[in-house]
Amino acid sequence: MGRIFISAAHGGLENGSTDPGTVAGGTTEAREMILTRDLIATELRSRNFEVLTVPDNLSATETIAWINARGRRDDVALEIGMDGSPNPSLRGASAYHIANNDQRKAHAELLLLALLRRVPQLPSRGARPDTATGLGNLPFCRQLVPPSLLLEVGFLTNPDDRLLLQNRRRDFAIGIADGLAAWSRAVAGTSPSPSPSPTYTSTDININGGIYDEQGVIVSGNAYIPIDLVDRLNIDLSNSPGINRISYRNVVYIKAIDLREFNISVSWDSASRTVILRSSASVCPGLVDRIMGRGSTSEVQLMMFLKTNNENALTQFPDLPKLYREEASIEGVNYDVAFSQMCIETGFLQFGGALKPSQNNFGGLGSAIVEEETASFPSARIGVRAHIQHLKAYASTEPLVQELVDPRFRFVRRGIAPLVNQLSGRWSADAQYGEKIVSIVRRLYESAGLL
Structure with a gap:
């Protein structure tokens, strides 16, 4: 069985000062998530899971580096946070996953369902791709080596969500622990046996309606494309340090979804197991x-x-x-x-x-x-x-x-x-x-x- 990494959103140093996250109702997102994270970790350890909690003083970038330095293929990583909005009526939980990954979407739904079973009074906003967020991507979902999700357990700015968490924090923790346990087992069950030379499934690449001569690979449910195709698309990655590269059989690959930041449409056809890329002439990049x-x-x-x-x-x-x-x-x-x-x-x-x-x-x-x-x-x-x-x-x-x-x-x-x-x-x-x-x-x- 793999290990479980848990990070409480915010609380670390960002630009030289402590980042509290959303502030509302006399409390902060960082405080509420640290308290909740500690209960989740205790619950999971009581079930004999190995849990690694990310140090609270790390920045968002340092959190990713800390997990990647320790993560293995059958581990999973979760960050918990609370949403905030100028509209105090907005409420509910969301589970964010890397876009165009059906496997990770199913994991997000599994985690969210487990939470809502324990706290049915909490509305669900569903499992959502990270492209639906403000910046169009979530580094915690994109840049980690182990499979990762980000769970927003409600809106701190909504009095009902805030009080529900504070009064029933243990129920939240048990529900999230239930989901993490199920997710960890699912990942462990699909991970190949450890070996010095992993084998990845290949995938076709359709670009602007035609099949590209070279194939991509599937890693942890994500489609990766060869770096040569990136060069053919005239995309310069030199100023994009957050884009991870992998080397497989002497070819360098990147995640296809990362091309979205360069105005390339990226989608996935499950039936034919094909990653579909489209650069549009109607919208000048x-x-x-x-x-x-x-x-x-x-x-x-x-x-x-x-x-x-x-x-x-x-x-x-x-x-x-x-x-x-x-x-x-x-x-x-x-x-x-x-x-x-x-x-x-x-x-x-x-x-x-x-x-x-x-x-x-x-x-x-x-x-x-x-x-x-x-x-x-x-x-x-x-x-x-x-x-x-x-x-x-x-x-x-x-x-x-x-x-x-x-x-x-x-x-x-x-x-x-x-x-x-x-x-x-x-x-x-x-x-x-x-x-x-x-x-x-x-x-x-x-x-x-x-x-």
Whole structure:
């Protein structure tokens, strides 16, 4: 039987200071997860499992390195955390797995089911691919050598979830231990016998509709592709230290899913055991992160993407996709980028926090009045127009086409941020704000079949 690694999210040193994670209700995510992790470890050890708990003072990067230095093929690794949202009504548990790995998805469902059996009052948000997260990937799910999952046991910002964990922490721990025990047995049962020369199953590679001459391999349920194909796609990995390489029979491979960060669509056909790669000519990879330009999606595709992420999104604002296409096109702004930013700022129109639907403020624009935290607009169209104008202020020195409605347009140094990533630290204090917008753009294009 393999060993079980457990990490409590946050609590370590990040940029020289202790990272508490989400803070709400007089407590922190780090504190709640350390207490829960310790109970899980005690429960598993009572069942004769070998458990390794990650030291609490390690950063996220150091946590991955610590596990990889010790991990073996039949081990499993779990990180537990709690979600946070400006909308305090959001609640429920989620289990995140590396995208396009059916085996890991089944493990995530197994773990989540075990928790919910012990705590049925906890809503389930399901087993979810890491591409559905803010940055479009989770290093804990992507970069570990052993099979790994990240379990969000609820929302710390939701009073019901928070009190449920604090009052029934042992039930949470037993449920998670049940899931980890079942997952560990499943991995041990499918792992090949240890040998100096492991043998991996091969897989075909379909790229843009044709079968590539060389095959990939399957490692721990993940499709790996040869590095030569990466070079043929003109992808430079020199600035991507988080991408792991393996050597098998004198050929270097990387995980296929890692190509997604380079605007390559990656999917998996279980029936033919083929990894499918697609680089689209309709979306220029170099323009995905440019604010000025033309969008690539249709109004219907924007509507479907919004409804997929919030089924009630269009109830109050049914014309919003149309408004973004029209208003952005007039000013020469990429409406796909603007629409994706709106999804982040409003939580796919679920709002919460400082923003209210009645404000028609879809870009999280601040007010020019000191006493007001955020701006308000008389209609959805004017709110969208203000958002577009503020983006144009950052990305271009060209004059506005329409009458000025953005209350803070005059405060922006024109043209200072033509790229989405340059909005980080400007539009939002979040250092990863631009990356999160680009991640939403990728998800939008994948849902529309453009990537």
